[in-house]
Amino acid sequence: MAATDALLPHVALRQLKLFFALSRTPHGVLDIATPAVAALLWYGSLPPLGIILLGLITAFAGYTAVYALNDLVDHRVDRKKWAGGGFKETKNYLDAVLIRHPVACGLLTFKEGLWWTAGWALLALAGAYLLNPVCVLIFLIVCLLETIYCLLWKTSALRVFISGAVKTGGGVAAVFAVDPTPSSPFLALFFFWLFFWEIGGQNIPADWTDIAEDRLLQAKTIPLQLGPGRTTWMIVSSLIVAMALNAALLSLSHLETKLPAMVAAACAGLYLLLIPAYRLFKAQEKSRAAILFNKASYYPPAMLVIVGFATLI
16 A cells, blocks of 8 residues: 555656646747747836736646647547657657657547646636736637647648747737737737747748658648748748847837847847758758757747846846
């Protein structure tokens, strides 16, 4: 009995890791930087402590729910990929820090994943309502778009643009959380900044890492539809646009010290986005796509450090 009791915490921890793997929590934690950056850029200083704490809880719940929703909608497709030997070469891939697609791999049941997703979604909805009811609408739209994105996997490579829109949701909601009437030009710049970062630094590189499995299952993705050459041109172009929009966004923000932030942001974009994208352009290898994806994932946290420092000085 004592031995069994000693094993219980380990079993519970292992189960919790599977749930966090379903939600790609290591990546989701990095994504929480995005709404924080948005709030700081528009507010120009630290929001009240209550909004910060509620915002962090809501953002974590929202990203946890949406990433899990992605895996649930895609679980049949991912199961075919797994059965065909997919997801094996993921040693240096951020989204495989835990385990990829635990429902598809049979480590969690669909029902368990559904309860997990619903619980975090309800928490996100409650927090969003307390911050600003507009945030509830944004969260629901993001969930709908994420579902559509998954369902278009074998239909159209243009779903990449839906992914770009989905990634902007947390940041746009954060702006409304600190100001119910934000500037439309600021929101537009913020939207398209994240939109092009997601396309060039996240979605297309991620699809490149799954290109072998996607080809076998006749998926419609940008790497498969355009080929390596045109795909890398699209990646580099998107990231250049993202960096240009970032400079415009910083100039329109309420930060008092804008020039140092713009210089630091340009350096971060060069190191985390453009250099890895150029190396992918030259090599056109799957491993380079994974490196770009990983480094681009740290771009929002890097921007949070830059914007946070600019806010405090």
